[in-house]
Amino acid sequence: MRSKAFLIRAFLLLALIMAGAARLSPANATDPAPLSLGFMPYLNAEHLIEKYTPLADYLSDRLDRPVRITVARNYNEHIRLTGEDQLDISFLGGSPYVVIGDRYGLKPLLVRYVFSGEPTFRSVILVDANSGYQTLADLAGKRMAFGNLNSTLSTQVPLYMLMQAGVGLADLASHEHLRNHENVILGVRFGDFDAGAVAEEVFRENNDGTIRALATSPDLSTHVFVTRTTLDPALRQAIGTALLDLGDHPRGPAILGAISPTLTGFAPVRDGDYDLHREILRDVLPVLGE
Numbered sequence: 001m002r003s004k005a006f007l008i009r010a011f012l013l014l015a016l017i018m019a020g021a022a023r024l025s026p027a028n029a030t031d032p033a034p035l036s037l038g039f040m041p042y043l044n045a046e047h048l049i050e051k052y053t054p055l056a057d058y059l060s061d062r063l064d065r066p067v068r069i070t071v072a073r074n075y076n077e078h079i080r081l082t083g084e085d086q087l088d089i090s091f092l093g094g095s096p097y098v099v100i101g102d103r104y105g106l107k108p109l110l111v112r113y114v115f116s117g118e119p120t121f122r123s124v125i126l127v128d129a130n131s132g133y134q135t136l137a138d139l140a141g142k143r144m145a146f147g148n149l150n151s152t153l154s155t156q157v158p159l160y161m162l163m164q165a166g167v168g169l170a171d172l173a174s175h176e177h178l179r180n181h182e183n184v185i186l187g188v189r190f191g192d193f194d195a196g197a198v199a200e201e202v203f204r205e206n207n208d209g210t211i212r213a214l215a216t217s218p219d220l221s222t223h224v225f226v227t228r229t230t231l232d233p234a235l236r237q238a239i240g241t242a243l244l245d246l247g248d249h250p251r252g253p254a255i256l257g258a259i260s261p262t263l264t265g266f267a268p269v270r271d272g273d274y275d276l277h278r279e280i281l282r283d284v285l286p287v288l289g290e
């Protein structure tokens with residue numbers, strides 16, 4: 001009997017030790033690896049993380065695995081990381097999407113953005129609110145602020161607009177490519193530049209009455225989310241479904257509003273939606289030396 005009692009106590013002790021070891025084992029031993037959600041720095045990194053953390057948390061809940069936001073140091077790095085399939089989910093403007101497709105092959109599309117019920121957006125060329133400029137032709141001989149060289153709405157589309165108005169880069173007194181859209185607005189507001197170019201959503205968010213829109217671009221297909229080519233198709237479909245469902249989700253308004261006050265959801269997307277971007281790039285890339 002004494003031997004039997006000893007065996008029972010030994011068995012219980014072993015069970016307790018094994019249970020404790022299980023609790024102490026690393027959580028990621030069985031948990032799925034985090035998914036990366038990557039961005040180019042079209043805004044300051046801190047601002048991007050603040051805007052998109054609610055979306056990352058929502059995706060984590062829907063997919064039952066962590067989603068981590070990453071912000072590239074610059075546009076070229078983000079293009080390379082996306083092209084080399086080093087990001088699970090990647091945010092792209094229309095022009096980087098086209099460039100990556102040409103350079104690395106097309107990436108699987110998830111969704112595109114919907115602003116105020118429409119899957120299109122525009123570029124804005126802005127000036128000081130008290131300036132006397134009336135048309136784009138008035139910017140000949142003036143100082144122009146663009147965003148990053150690879151930016152759809154703060155460089156490539158506005159340059160196309162200027163060229164269509166007969167104002168090439170050589171016709172400007174000077175031009176400079178700044179780090180992001182917010183810096184462009186600050187440059188015009190502080191008088192360092194006579195005009196600048198940004199996305200319409202950024203213009204609206206930062207319009208305090210000291211700046212005004214001189215011209216807007218034609219409607220263009222919006223920002224897009226893509227995945228790496230090697231992502232499991234079932235997971236890709238689950239991510240796309242979660243994004244498409246967001247407009248009707250109870251948390252949707254808060255998540256979308258954190259990104260932009262005019263963002264109302266996401267919509268299905270196809271490669272042909274970016275044909276106008278391809279037409280614009282054919283004209284502006286040689287001028288930009290790309």
